[in-house]
Amino acid sequence: MIRGKIAIAVFALMAFAQWVVPGSMILQHERTLTQGEEWKFRCQLLDPYDPFRGRYVMIDVSAGGVDTEGMDLPWSEKVYVSLERDDEGYAKYGAVSTEQPADGAYLLAQVYGSQVVFPLNRFYMQEDIAPEAERVYFDATRSEELRAYVTVRILDGHAVLEQLYIDDTPVADYVRAQGS
Amino acid sequence: MANARHILWLYEELPALVREGLLSEEQAAALRARYGKVESVSRASIIIVLFSVLAAALIASGIILLLASNWDQLGRGTRAALSFAPLAIGQALAAFTLWQRRDSVAWREGSGILLAGAIGASIALIGQTYNVPGDPQAFLLTWIVLGMPLVYLLNATTVALAGMAATVSWALGQRWQSEETAYFFWAYLLFVLPHVYMAWRSDRAGARFQLLGWGLCLMLLFLPVALPYRHSGLWLLVYSALGSAGVLLGVSPWAGRWWNAFLFIGGGGTALLSLIFSFSGFWTSGILDKSELISVSGEWLMALPLLALPGALLLIRRAERDPLVMLWAALPLLTYPTYVLAAAQFSPGIITFVYNLFAFALGVATLVTGARRGSLGQANIGMALVSMLAILRFFDSDFGFLLRGVVFILVGAGFLVVNLYLSRRNKRAEAAA
Numbered sequence: 251m252i253r254g255k256i257a258i259a260v261f262a263l264m265a266f267a268q269w270v271v272p273g274s275m276i277l278q279h280e281r282t283l284t285q286g287e288e289w290k291f292r293c294q295l296l297d298p299y300d301p302f303r304g305r306y307v308m309i310d311v312s313a314g315g316v317d318t319e320g321m322d323l324p325w326s327e328k329v330y331v332s333l334e335r336d337d338e339g340y341a342k343y344g345a346v347s348t349e350q351p352a353d354g355a356y357l358l359a360q361v362y363g364s365q366v367v368f369p370l371n372r373f374y375m376q377e378d379i380a381p382e383a384e385r386v387y388f389d390a391t392r393s394e395e396l397r398a399y400v401t402v403r404i405l406d407g408h409a410v411l412e413q414l415y416i417d418d419t420p421v422a423d424y425v426r427a428q429g430s
Numbered sequence: 431m432a433n434a435r436h437i438l439w440l441y442e443e444l445p446a447l448v449r450e451g452l453l454s455e456e457q458a459a460a461l462r463a464r465y466g467k468v469e470s471v472s473r474a475s476i477i478i479v480l481f482s483v484l485a486a487a488l489i490a491s492g493i494i495l496l497l498a499s500n501w502d503q504l505g506r507g508t509r510a511a512l513s514f515a516p517l518a519i520g521q522a523l524a525a526f527t528l529w530q531r532r533d534s535v536a537w538r539e540g541s542g543i544l545l546a547g548a549i550g551a552s553i554a555l556i557g558q559t560y561n562v563p564g565d566p567q568a569f570l571l572t573w574i575v576l577g578m579p580l581v582y583l584l585n586a587t588t589v590a591l592a593g594m595a596a597t598v599s600w601a602l603g604q605r606w607q608s609e610e611t612a613y614f615f616w617a618y619l620l621f622v623l624p625h626v627y628m629a630w631r632s633d634r635a636g637a638r639f640q641l642l643g644w645g646l647c648l649m650l651l652f653l654p655v656a657l658p659y660r661h662s663g664l665w666l667l668v669y670s671a672l673g674s675a676g677v678l679l680g681v682s683p684w685a686g687r688w689w690n691a692f693l694f695i696g697g698g699g700t701a702l703l704s705l706i707f708s709f710s711g712f713w714t715s716g717i718l719d720k721s722e723l724i725s726v727s728g729e730w731l732m733a734l735p736l737l738a739l740p741g742a743l744l745l746i747r748r749a750e751r752d753p754l755v756m757l758w759a760a761l762p763l764l765t766y767p768t769y770v771l772a773a774a775q776f777s778p779g780i781i782t783f784v785y786n787l788f789a790f791a792l793g794v795a796t797l798v799t800g801a802r803r804g805s806l807g808q809a810n811i812g813m814a815l816v817s818m819l820a821i822l823r824f825f826d827s828d829f830g831f832l833l834r835g836v837v838f839i840l841v842g843a844g845f846l847v848v849n850l851y852l853s854r855r856n857k858r859a860e861a862a863a
Contacts (some may be wrong), residue, residue, distance in 0.1 A: 252583055257528060260579055260582075264576075269517065271576060275560075279559075279560040280506075306558075369565075370561075370564050371718075372562070374558040376499070376559055392662070410560055
């Protein structure tokens, strides 16, 4: 067991690191949310569960497709996907490259075979609302064309998912309105 | 360094020795000074430690669950501030323990595991607030690293054990997800060894070292996960070396108790491996990619110290002369050359014959020695090994039903006869005593 002055030093260092790591995570995300450019991604919803972080709605923003054909990338390779806006103002995927684009907005993604996985796959929700959200979305998509999209802030390739909208309403409000 | 139990025994004997005039008061005092104070661990205090660890673990999990419920009424700023709350409480308790309750095992283990849990809760809440994508690998690794100093700061064995479990699950994920070599597995192993050594030095028969022994052995079972993927055959060498080292360590007085993790997992592993290697299918199937068997590279350096471990143990403990122990520890003597032979496309028939012979010899030697020493348990272990070998061979090959039936009956009858003989003999020995 470490004792005396060394113990004080080690404890102080450890306590400091334990604050700095979450603190810097908060700062980085806050910076992107306040300074980042806003993008809208069309998405699909699924509802899983994380034992540590709670309920979230699993989101798939890869619809519309990213073209990696003929690139023959190694498993779990990191790629830069540049972003464009379509006629309705939603994000659309452009060129895929293993090198950082010189200009324009881009997302960092990982390639697993023919699948491209974006770091925008979770939207955390209050535990009673998440399964409801998926049900409401599922019911609605069967009867009519219902738009779900997420707003994402992107700053220098760092993307933070801001809000999930169903029919232009934040998802929690939408579910509550449906329930009442 | 003598163990605490022995010192306690000595202290209990001292007054009688002084009374009988064998030692003077001065000599008894000198002996007490020589061996120092012993932290006596009573049954009641162990229960208190267990309860404090359990309580801390439950509270930490409760905080994690509470935060996971996700209150979207709270703004982002509030939630960010809130994510530091469990951390602050855990650190305050750890600091209090460090300066006020340093000698209490219950406080050290309890506050250690609480703070370790709080770190996870804090990172998890931030992940939830900012919809950080699910990357369990990065999450786990950050959590482990931030909690590691607690092992030495508070001498907290439960934190060390939790770290082992988390490291194994991280390494499995690493192999599963990205096929990258899990170097951190080795780093954690090296990090935790001094803690194990300190526990061993203070009381090798005590709960702390014995628990760490189980943790260490179970962690080592996953070691091939942390070996480079390319060497698909390296695991067979590493496992056989670890099994052999486990047996040698487990039978030595270093292990603290005669029934310990090293002997159990080392011996069990050796038996299992020799049975697996006795299949001809093992040496011809794709499990061993022969083209990859011999490709010397830097990664071998990682495995080499482990491969040399049984030899090193034998060198240090030259007193080990029990032929049965030597036989149980001899598996690497077969696997090292057969690894090379298999790579050179040597006939698998001869290789499997050798392993069949080895497993049979191991079983019979254990059975005979057990019978001679009057140990029912040991005899049955030998018997079980021989029968497992018989059963495997008879499912393996094309023998007729008649022959298989007869052999099974013989093996079963053998079990009965040996047990009957041994229990009779033991009864007779008791009656004579």
